[in-house]
Amino acid sequence: MTQMQPQQAAAPQPVTSPADARKLANSLIEVMDALLAVIERETELVRAGKIPEAMKLERDKNDWTRRYIVAITLVKASQPYMAQATPDLLGGLHRHHEVFRAMLQVNLTVLATAHAVSEGIVRGVNAEVQRRNIPQTYTAYGKRAAPGPKNLTPIAVSRSL
Numbered sequence: 001m002t003q004m005q006p007q008q009a010a011a012p013q014p015v016t017s018p019a020d021a022r023k024l025a026n027s028l029i030e031v032m033d034a035l036l037a038v039i040e041r042e043t044e045l046v047r048a049g050k051i052p053e054a055m056k057l058e059r060d061k062n063d064w065t066r067r068y069i070v071a072i073t074l075v076k077a078s079q080p081y082m083a084q085a086t087p088d089l090l091g092g093l094h095r096h097h098e099v100f101r102a103m104l105q106v107n108l109t110v111l112a113t114a115h116a117v118s119e120g121i122v123r124g125v126n127a128e129v130q131r132r133n134i135p136q137t138y139t140a141y142g143k144r145a146a147p148g149p150k151n152l153t154p155i156a157v158s159r160s161l
Contacts, residue, residue: 012070014078021086024078025093028071032100035064039107046114126155 015021038060045054075082075093082090134147 012074012077014074014081016081018086021078021082021089024071024074025086025089028068028075028093029096031064031067031071032096035061035068036100036103038064039104043107043110046110051114122155122157129153129155 015024038057042054042057042061045051045057079090130147130152133153137145139145
């Protein structure tokens with residue numbers, strides 16, 4: 001008996017006509033615009049501190065990201081033909097993609113800032129809890145005694161919002 005091999009994803013077929021190239025370019029631009037709209041909404045919500053609402057956009061973001069990856073893979077496979085047959089179209093895609101990348105960078109910056117702020121808050125709360133739970137004792141030399149490991153109380157953080 002022969003074993004069946006897992007089905008591999010078919011390699012993307014590059015475009016072979018200017019009409020197909022234009023259709024592909026329009027498709028990629030639509031996907032980038034839709035993904036960017038979701039990301040901009042997420043950025044607005046995170047800036048406003050509405051993290052639970054921003055997390056609800058994850059499914060849409062993942063769906064558009066998958067579509068983007070499929071489209072960009074097809075553009076990469078078609079790039080030699082497009083560079084030869086439709087260089088203006090390819091140049092327009094590159095420009096649109098640069099704007100797209102810049103907007104993604106803004107989103108990543110906002111998310112990194114929100115992460116840093118929330119981490120700072122958690123660390124501050126932890127320091128305050130530890131300070132209140134540690135006995136205030138002094139050594140024979142009048143210096144504050146370092147707490148032992150049994151005096152440190154861990155805090156629990158729920159990651160679900």
